[in-house]
Amino acid sequence: MTASADVLIIGGGVIGSSIAFNLLQDGFKGRILVVERDASYQFASSALAMGGVRQQFMSAVNIRMVQYSLKVLQQFPQCQFRQRGYLFLATESNCEKLQHRYETQRSLAAECEMLGIAEVRRLVPELRSDDLVGGLFGPKDGYIEPRATLRAFRTRAEELGAVYVSDEVRKIEKECVYANQSGRIPAGRIVIAAGAYSGAVGKLAAVDIPVAPVRQQLFRCALPRPWPYEFPVVIDPGGVHWRSSPNDEIVIAKTDPDEPPGFRFGCDLDRFHHDFMPPIVHRLPEFRDLKLVFGWGGLYEMTPDHNGIIDRIPDIEGLYVAAGFSGHGLMMSAATGKLMSELIRTNKFETIDASVLSFSRFARNELFWDEAMI
Numbered sequence: 001m002t003a004s005a006d007v008l009i010i011g012g013g014v015i016g017s018s019i020a021f022n023l024l025q026d027g028f029k030g031r032i033l034v035v036e037r038d039a040s041y042q043f044a045s046s047a048l049a050m051g052g053v054r055q056q057f058m059s060a061v062n063i064r065m066v067q068y069s070l071k072v073l074q075q076f077p078q079c080q081f082r083q084r085g086y087l088f089l090a091t092e093s094n095c096e097k098l099q100h101r102y103e104t105q106r107s108l109a110a111e112c113e114m115l116g117i118a119e120v121r122r123l124v125p126e127l128r129s130d131d132l133v134g135g136l137f138g139p140k141d142g143y144i145e146p147r148a149t150l151r152a153f154r155t156r157a158e159e160l161g162a163v164y165v166s167d168e169v170r171k172i173e174k175e176c177v178y179a180n181q182s183g184r185i186p187a188g189r190i191v192i193a194a195g196a197y198s199g200a201v202g203k204l205a206a207v208d209i210p211v212a213p214v215r216q217q218l219f220r221c222a223l224p225r226p227w228p229y230e231f232p233v234v235i236d237p238g239g240v241h242w243r244s245s246p247n248d249e250i251v252i253a254k255t256d257p258d259e260p261p262g263f264r265f266g267c268d269l270d271r272f273h274h275d276f277m278p279p280i281v282h283r284l285p286e287f288r289d290l291k292l293v294f295g296w297g298g299l300y301e302m303t304p305d306h307n308g309i310i311d312r313i314p315d316i317e318g319l320y321v322a323a324g325f326s327g328h329g330l331m332m333s334a335a336t337g338k339l340m341s342e343l344i345r346t347n348k349f350e351t352i353d354a355s356v357l358s359f360s361r362f363a364r365n366e367l368f369w370d371e372a373m374i
């Protein structure tokens with residue numbers, strides 16, 4: 001069967017699916033094909049993520065994007081959004097920085113508050129707090145179930161008429177792509193939404209998309225006893241952070257700043273024992289009896305300034321990119337889909353001014369920094 005599309009999206013992860021869903025929800029009448037090479041999503045970041053959602057960023061665009069996504073997530077019960085909050089713990093060494101973040105975030109209308117030590121202890125009474133002075137808390141933040149969120153966006157997109165094609169795009173030309181099984185697929189517009197693979201997919205069109213894959217590891221552990229409440233996302237100043245998971249489990253993360261770029265998956269048990277466990281046990285001594293259930297690695301899709309790209313590709317008419325969210329794409333997926341829908345339908349952003357997330361900023365060497373990346 002020869003397919004053709006008015007909009008062809010390469011990558012059916014949460015970003016590609018949200019773009020398809022938003023286009024159709026916004027009344028786009030053309031045919032939308034989403035080409036996804038792996039229906040199991042085994043190596044898709046959307047399925048391997050932690051699920052954190054926070055409006056605590058240091059730039060208007062990132063805050064607004066998450067605020068927009070938050071409203072959408074509240075309307076999608078399938079995503080299992082737990083608004084338990086995001087708690088950055090403050091010690092003497094980082095409290096000035098967190099105070100500065102609080103002031104900037106508030107000036108940009110992010111919902112957050114500085115907590116004293118008593119309030120921190122009310123949220124998580126079991127914390128070791130003799131070295132803490134308080135915390136920065138986002139009460140509306142929380143976490144979603146990543147795979148359920150991916151499924152929710154894909155299902156809604158399909159219900160509205162998007163067609164998912166199980167195939168791998170091998171080449172991109174003006175107004176068409178070539179895929180392994182389907183051969184040539186004519187397409188009026190083509191969107192690269194291939195997550196950490198977007199740099200590689202860009203090469204199929206001879207475009208340099210500066211997105212590099214960098215592994216991030218997560219570990220799911222059983223709590224030593226039934227816990228009477230769900231944790232917020234708790235971020236220790238040293239970087240280890242955790243959130244609750246169903247059935248009295250937690251998911252733990254800690255970014256390794258020395259992880260080299262590359263398509264690597266799997267987890268490193270040595271890291272769990274030597275890098276994750278000591279700081280998390282220091283922070284919550286009962287965690288010494290955590291039982292490791294499962295560990296895995298997935299790919300962050302890193303740009304040079306750790307912010308996403310939502311744009312047309314200049315010079316190649318009809319080619320767009322939505323990628324490079326550098327470990328924050330799940331929480332920004334609803335807004336990204338909306339913004340790409342606007343760009344395709346109306347040629348401009350309407351809901352949020354996302355022009356700082358341009359593709360050309362890298363070539364101009366005008367990188368866009370947000371100090372709130374973890």
Ligand SMILES: Cc1cc2nc3c(=O)[nH]c(=O)nc-3n(C[C@H](O)[C@H](O)[C@H](O)COP(=O)(O)OP(=O)(O)OC[C@H]3O[C@@H](n4cnc5c(N)ncnc54)[C@H](O)[C@@H]3O)c2cc1C
Nearest residue numbers: 011013014015045046050051052169195298328329330331
């Ligand atoms: C361990 C980990 C923890 C994370 N934690 C969080 C978090 O707490 N909060 C948050 O917001 N974000 C988090 N992220 C980031 C988030 O998961 C990503 O930003 C987001 O999922 C990106 O979605 P995507 O659809 O762009 O990419 P993906 O989900 O990777 O989807 C891209 C798809 O493109 C397909 N594809 C690639 N090449 C081709 C081709 N040539 N032809 C056809 N299909 C192709 C792939 O098969 C894949 O399914 C985390 C990521 C990881 C790995």
